[in-house]
Amino acid sequence: MSTASGRQRVARAVLTYLAEPGDPVLTGLLTACQPADIVAAVEAGHPPAVPTGWWATVRADGRPRGSDRRHAARLEHSFGAWRSRLGRVPPEPDLAGFHRDGVRLVCPGEPEWPTQLDVLGVARPYALWLRGEADLRYCCLRSVSVVGARAATAYGAHVGTNMAAALAERGWAVVSGGAYGIDGCAHRGALAADGVTIAVLACGVDVAYPRGHRDLLAGMAAQGVLVSEWPPGRTPTRRRFLIRNRVIGALSRGTVVVEAGVRSGALNTARHARDLGRPLMAVPGPVTSEVSAGCHKIMREWGAVCVTGAADVIEMLSPLGERASGQPGALPGGGARDGGARGSPWAGAAAGGDPLLARDALDALSADVLRAVPARGAGPATIAAAAGLGVDAVVRSLGLLAAGGYVERCSRGWRVRPAAR
Amino acid sequence: MSTASGRQRVARAVLTYLAEPGDPVLTGLLTACQPADIVAAVEAGHPPAVPTGWWATVRADGRPRGSDRRHAARLEHSFGAWRSRLGRVPPEPDLAGFHRDGVRLVCPGEPEWPTQLDVLGVARPYALWLRGEADLRYCCLRSVSVVGARAATAYGAHVGTNMAAALAERGWAVVSGGAYGIDGCAHRGALAADGVTIAVLACGVDVAYPRGHRDLLAGMAAQGVLVSEWPPGRTPTRRRFLIRNRVIGALSRGTVVVEAGVRSGALNTARHARDLGRPLMAVPGPVTSEVSAGCHKIMREWGAVCVTGAADVIEMLSPLGERASGQPGALPGGGARDGGARGSPWAGAAAGGDPLLARDALDALSADVLRAVPARGAGPATIAAAAGLGVDAVVRSLGLLAAGGYVERCSRGWRVRPAAR
Numbered sequence: 001m002s003t004a005s006g007r008q009r010v011a012r013a014v015l016t017y018l019a020e021p022g023d024p025v026l027t028g029l030l031t032a033c034q035p036a037d038i039v040a041a042v043e044a045g046h047p048p049a050v051p052t053g054w055w056a057t058v059r060a061d062g063r064p065r066g067s068d069r070r071h072a073a074r075l076e077h078s079f080g081a082w083r084s085r086l087g088r089v090p091p092e093p094d095l096a097g098f099h100r101d102g103v104r105l106v107c108p109g110e111p112e113w114p115t116q117l118d119v120l121g122v123a124r125p126y127a128l129w130l131r132g133e134a135d136l137r138y139c140c141l142r143s144v145s146v147v148g149a150r151a152a153t154a155y156g157a158h159v160g161t162n163m164a165a166a167l168a169e170r171g172w173a174v175v176s177g178g179a180y181g182i183d184g185c186a187h188r189g190a191l192a193a194d195g196v197t198i199a200v201l202a203c204g205v206d207v208a209y210p211r212g213h214r215d216l217l218a219g220m221a222a223q224g225v226l227v228s229e230w231p232p233g234r235t236p237t238r239r240r241f242l243i244r245n246r247v248i249g250a251l252s253r254g255t256v257v258v259e260a261g262v263r264s265g266a267l268n269t270a271r272h273a274r275d276l277g278r279p280l281m282a283v284p285g286p287v288t289s290e291v292s293a294g295c296h297k298i299m300r301e302w303g304a305v306c307v308t309g310a311a312d313v314i315e316m317l318s319p320l321g322e323r324a325s326g327q328p329g330a331l332p333g334g335g336a337r338d339g340g341a342r343g344s345p346w347a348g349a350a351a352g353g354d355p356l357l358a359r360d361a362l363d364a365l366s367a368d369v370l371r372a373v374p375a376r377g378a379g380p381a382t383i384a385a386a387a388g389l390g391v392d393a394v395v396r397s398l399g400l401l402a403a404g405g406y407v408e409r410c411s412r413g414w415r416v417r418p419a420a421r
Numbered sequence: 422m423s424t425a426s427g428r429q430r431v432a433r434a435v436l437t438y439l440a441e442p443g444d445p446v447l448t449g450l451l452t453a454c455q456p457a458d459i460v461a462a463v464e465a466g467h468p469p470a471v472p473t474g475w476w477a478t479v480r481a482d483g484r485p486r487g488s489d490r491r492h493a494a495r496l497e498h499s500f501g502a503w504r505s506r507l508g509r510v511p512p513e514p515d516l517a518g519f520h521r522d523g524v525r526l527v528c529p530g531e532p533e534w535p536t537q538l539d540v541l542g543v544a545r546p547y548a549l550w551l552r553g554e555a556d557l558r559y560c561c562l563r564s565v566s567v568v569g570a571r572a573a574t575a576y577g578a579h580v581g582t583n584m585a586a587a588l589a590e591r592g593w594a595v596v597s598g599g600a601y602g603i604d605g606c607a608h609r610g611a612l613a614a615d616g617v618t619i620a621v622l623a624c625g626v627d628v629a630y631p632r633g634h635r636d637l638l639a640g641m642a643a644q645g646v647l648v649s650e651w652p653p654g655r656t657p658t659r660r661r662f663l664i665r666n667r668v669i670g671a672l673s674r675g676t677v678v679v680e681a682g683v684r685s686g687a688l689n690t691a692r693h694a695r696d697l698g699r700p701l702m703a704v705p706g707p708v709t710s711e712v713s714a715g716c717h718k719i720m721r722e723w724g725a726v727c728v729t730g731a732a733d734v735i736e737m738l739s740p741l742g743e744r745a746s747g748q749p750g751a752l753p754g755g756g757a758r759d760g761g762a763r764g765s766p767w768a769g770a771a772a773g774g775d776p777l778l779a780r781d782a783l784d785a786l787s788a789d790v791l792r793a794v795p796a797r798g799a800g801p802a803t804i805a806a807a808a809g810l811g812v813d814a815v816v817r818s819l820g821l822l823a824a825g826g827y828v829e830r831c832s833r834g835w836r837v838r839p840a841a842r
Binding site: 287292300307 | 709720
């Protein structure tokens, strides 16, 4: 990493301390200035000069309106607020120290950055704080968000857990919000199936929230990855949950609502997924159950697709499913990968870089492991011996390759997926 | 009734004894010949001459293909089969005798004929046998089919009964198939709410099938109407149930499937409704329930709308609902009636005559009763006194006027619906 990009990286880390994610003034400034220049301006105590008309870019919808004088006052106000938080930023060596504690920072443009977040435009996170063994970008290539009410019923818990486990068994990473109820069931189901699961949190990745999920969060860090836009130590607020939801919607290929009342926060996530053009799905339930009412509402009013299990979800999200539903452009054979991006909800992300990494974009270790996986399948030890690598590294790599759609589980262990041969 | 139309009427009654409904040869012949001429030809023992190319009209899809010689042989075969059944037709005075037993015949073009059946084209019933107090054409103006599995669960029975009761309370007639399970719940729910219900049977309207529904069928005859394409005395067969289903789909403005397995006959009815362009709805249920699997399947694959209660159903079927979903043409006020037909699934029926009877098409009794209903509402006795009619006649008439959308229940009894003023 060059010193210049290192500077911008530290600046992005600092910005996560200064402003809330999605702050319209900061997101606007980031379209015009380098992060390090913004931090330097905050430290110097005076906002950078912005060109006339720049305020129109601050929000995608053209807001805020008002006079230039009012805008200047607003910029001053934001800078004042950010400056007042400078004292909360740990010194630079401490930022490196987080890394020793298993916490890492990922910035736009870096290898682990999930490019599909770029569909959020100016509302894209400044950076992401991560904790956990899994590679975020790989995992998200074949990921689905499974969300729902905190006040889940036994029915919802049963369906959510089984669906997540079945998705994980078929190589899909399960994204959710780490909350009680359906979120927890989704994470637990994926973990129980030895799958990868991603928790997008509204607090620092080192914060055990909710308390009762301390062990679950630790389990996810060991087998998946915890993600947050907020720096370590931050606690969640109601507003942060809502801001966070757009990342759950954007990170995965599609979103499933398992159970949700008509006023559930899960519908906020669903709305983001819908607005981003990502496939939105809902699990039906008894019409007599209040926590299924939100699912039925989005089926009827938002066009959410009725899904009854993992097979329905995978059909909705696979390129084959897209072709079956009348999407042109997805060609049999080699065209499948393009077909997944072109004309698909994933296309917005593709504009910022193909989210389905090409085989030659694999890192050296993954490429070595993939070459060692026989078509008929083999166990990790056999693959490790063939690749001349340690079993632990191979096991981790296989999980990433599965998330990327290259390999799948079989009775012998792991094999190359037919589509990836 | 003129002697000529009386002859055709008797001939249609005879045809229901000779051929199964939907018989492609007879439906084809009826496009070219008068019913009485066909019966005369059967009695004479030789088929009428048909013009070249006529066979192409026998089935809407252009089938059957084949040589003229093969067609002539097929016509001969059909005539032979029909002739062999002449002995089953009761003598003409007996046909009149059915009427004394409360059974009546309704033929296309007659006042009680539900014109929306004409959307079935050549597959339109030859005639309908009816038993019951309600006027079939009036009832169907605001009717919805509520169908589902015989093997209903307690959940399905609960939802089906409540939905039918709520629909009936709001002046909608409930159409179903008279079977055990969801059908029976739909009929019972409508009856319990003092509503009108219509059973479309696959056997004679005088046959108590299924046995356990003897009392229910009697109750429906007293408060609604039993409908069949088969003459009195006929027993049902599996094939007859399937043929009958197209009438359930065509008779009502829309169809709701409450519970159905993926191989349920209710999905056959649903397919007819969909193919006729009528709104198709399904009630969601637990994904763990096999008898909800068909409902979820048609939501996902056929575009059935997820409905959770009577309010959702009425919204789907009312002209206002059509306007809200982007249908042009439905104007506020006086345009609502046209709007309901134009560009709507009901439009096919409108081609054969407006199914929503104009006020000046009301019979004299109904018109007198309607004039006597005050805008603020009144009980039947008050209305009867104002109209100078008996209470029994007024009560029956009010039910028909409600089915036609002219009056509705209110706390005082009955009032004129705002839209009908």
